[in-house]
Amino acid sequence: MKKLSSRAVAAQLILQVLDKGQSLSALMVEVQPKLAEKDVPFVQEITFGVCRVLPRLEWIIRLLVAKPLKGKTRLVHCLLLVGLYQILYMRVPTHAAVGEVVKASQELKLQSFKGLINGVLRQFLREQESILAKVDKNWQTNHPEWFVNKLKKAYPNWREIIDANNERPPMWLRVNAQHSTRDDYAVRLGDNFAKSSQDTTACCVPDCAIMLNNPVAVSSLPDFENGFVTVQDGHAQWSAKLLEPQNEELILDACAAPGGKTTHILEQAPQAKVIALDIEKNRLKRVSENLQRLNQTAEIICGDASQPDLWLEKGVMFDRILLDVPCSATGIIRRHPDIKWLRKESDIAELVKLQAKILNAMWQRLKPNGTLLYATCSILPDENSEQIQSFVENTENAKLVEMDFNGEKVTMKQFFPNAQGGDGFFYAKLVKTDSE
Template sequence: MQKKAQKKVEKTTALSTRAAAAQILLQVLDQGKSLSALIPDYQQRIKTQDFALLQEICFGVCRVLPRLERVISELVEKPLKGKTRIVHCLLLVGLYQILYTRIPSHAAVDEAVNAATKLNVPSFRGLLNAVLRRFLREQEGLLAKADKHWQTLHPEWLVNLLKKSYPNWREIIEANNRKPPMWLRVNIRYCHTEDYRALLNAQTLEAESNTHPQALRLSKPSAVELLPHFADGWVSVQDLHAQWAALLLDAQNGELILDACAAPGGKTTHILERAPQANVIALDVESARLQRVQENLTRMKQRAQVICGDASLPETWLPQICTTNGESAVQFDRILLDAPCSATGVIRRHPDIKWLRKAEDIPALVELQAKILTALWQKLKPNGILLYATCSLLPEENSQQITRFLQQHSDAHLETLPFGEQANAPGHQFIPTENGGDGFYYAKLRKLPQDEQ
C-alpha cells in the first residue's frame, strides 16, 4: 500500500516536458544561465523520448524570443512579473509549439495549461487557457501586427555592432536565425572521408563534402548513435570552420603542443588525429568542462595531459607539465588559443547567447583575450606558432585585437592563411552561412628568433 502511494506521488510530482522547458527558460532569461549548462541536468527528470522535444522548445524559444514577446504583449494586459514569470515562460512554450512545431494546437494548449499544476501555479490555468485559445482565434491579425516590420530577433546593441562592421549584416542575421547544419569530421586515421560518406549513405544518411578534407555535412541532423563507428572514434561532430584549427596549427609528431581553453575537446582530438605522437596539453579553466575533454579523448583512443588552469597565468600550472626532455623552463612548439569570446559567431547553434551576452561584456572580453595572448606568447619557442581563434564576429575581439598585438610585439610575424587576403585586416574572418560553417576567426602568428627581429 505504501509503495503504491509512493509511486502515485512520484507520478504527480514528475516534471512534464513543458514544465521543464518553462523552468529552463526562466533561468536563461532571468538568471543568465546557459542552455548548454541547464538542459543536461533535466535529462534524468523527463522521459527519454521527450528529451529532443525539450531541446527543440528551449532552443526554439530563444531563437524567436522577440516575436513571441510581441504576441504576448498584445494578449496580456498586465506583464507577468516576479513569481508569475514562470507563467510568462509557459506562454512562450505554448506559443512556440503552436507556431513552430507539428504538435496539434489543442494539444499544445492543453499541455501548457497542465504544466501550471506541475509548477505549483494551478490558479493560472484559466489565464493560460484563455490567452492561448485567444491566440488561436486571432492568430492571423496578431501575427500581422507583430510582423509588420522586419525583425532581427537580435538585441539592438548587437545589431548595431554588426551594421558597423559588415555591409552584409542582414545576411548574417538571417543566417543566425536559422537552425545550424550538422557537420562531421572524419578521422582519416580510420577511414577516408569519401569512404565514410559511403558508410553514411548505406545507413540512408545523406552527406555532402566540402573543400575541407575531413568535413561532411549531413543533409539532416542525426543522433550520434546512428553514425557508423561513432563510438569507435571514426567520426566527430564539429562545425566546418572550427575544423580548420588543427590544419592551420599543423602540429608535428614529437612537438610540445598547448591547446589553451580546450574544452570540450574537439580541437584537442583533431590535433592528435593529425599528429598522434605529439605531446599535447589540454588546458581549461573550468574543471567540470574538462570531463568532456577526457570523454572525447577516451572515445578517440587518444592520450593528452589534461590540466585545469587559467591560461592568463601560465606560471600557476606550468609545473604540472611532464616534458619528455626534462627541461625545467617549459616552452611550446605550437599553441592553439581558442580564446574566450562573445560567441557571436555561433548564435544559430546557441541562440541563448543573444539574451545572455550584454554590450558591456565586450570590453572585458577584449581585455582578457589580450592578457592571455601576451602571457602565452612568452611561453612559445622562437619560430614557434601561435594560432589565435575565436567564434566571434566582432572585429574588436579579432582583427583589431591582432593588429594591436602586432604593434606591441616586434617578434610577432603574421603568417599567410590559405583563404585569400582580407583588405586592411589581419587574419581571416568566417561568417555564418546557411549551408556553411559558423562565424569564426583565425590569425596565425610566428615568433621571430632574435636575428630576424
C-alpha cells in the first residue's frame, strides 16, 4: 500500500487534534515510523504551526468558503488549513503549496473536492492583501476566549503572556555537573549555536542551564549519548534544584515521566534512593531510557499518586517528594500549541480537585521535617497560588519555605513563558513541621 504524502498526513493529524481531542505530540510519535525521515520535520512544522495560528487561518477560510465544511468534509477543511499555512508561513513555492494539497485530496479519496481546494487557495493568492487586511485589522490572540479571559483577570501583563505563547520556544540544555560545568560545555558547543549570555540572574535559570540560539538535533550535541547534557526547559530545571536532594535519602518523583526531573535528582545526589512514579505505563519507557543514557538507577513504578496505598508498602515515608502534579499545561503552550484547542474551561476545576487529592495523599507519606516541592507547568492561579494557599490554611503541619531564585527570595514563584527565558512554571516548597 502506497504511503500517504506528508501533506495528507498533516491534514489527518490536524483533524484528530481538532475533532477528536488527540495530543499532537503523541500522534507524531505514532506516525513518525510511517514517514520518510526527511518528511518528519515538514509534518511537524505544518501541524504545530496550524495549531499555533488556527483562528487566523479559520477566519480566512470563513471569508472564502460559503458554507462551513462539516462532517465528512472536515478533512477538506484541514487540507485548506495545510495549504494556507504553507502559503503564509513557509518557504514553499505557491504552485507546490496549492498543487500538492490538491494531490493530497486525491490520496485521501476526496477527488470531488479538488476543484474547491484549488479554487479557494488560488482565490486567496489573488486577493491575499485585501483578505489579510480584514483578518488582521485587530490584534488577534490566537487563543480560546475562555483562557484569555482568565489571563486578563489574573495578570496585568496578560498580552505579553499571549504574545510569548505565540512564539517558537528556545531549546534549553541541562549540563550534567558530574561530567562538566556549564561554562566548559558552552565552549564545546561553539559560538555558532551556543547562547553567549551566561548571566543566570538575567533570565532566572539555574547554573546548569544553557539556551541555544537555534534548536539542533540531539545527535549533534557533544557527548549527548554519554550523558553530558539533557534537553530540559530552563525554568523546569529549578524543580530538582529547589528539592535539594541528599545522598542516602528516600525520594519520590511523583508524575515522573518522561524522566527529566528524576535524572536531575540523581545527578545531584547519586546515592539517593529514588522512586520514579507515573500513572501512564507507556510514558515510563521514556524514564527508563533516560536513566539508561545517564547510567543511573531508580525504581520505576506505575501507579496513581492520589492512591499511594495501592503501590507503596504501609509505613514507608519519604524524606523528599517532588510533586509535579497533572495540570492544564498552560505554561507550555508555545511548545505544545495544540493545548489551546484540547483544553476546555471545565477541565480546570476538575484538575484543581485532582491536584488537591494528590497533594493530600502524598503529604501523608512525607516524613516529619520532610520537604515537598509542589510544581506545575501551568500559569493559572487556580492550580498554583490558590491551590497552595488553600492547602496550607487547611493543613496544620504544612509550612511554606522560602526559595532562592538567583537572589530573588519568595515562598511561591510563578514563571511566565519568555522569549529569552523558560516556559511557564509554578513552584512552592513545603516542609512538614511535626509528626501530627
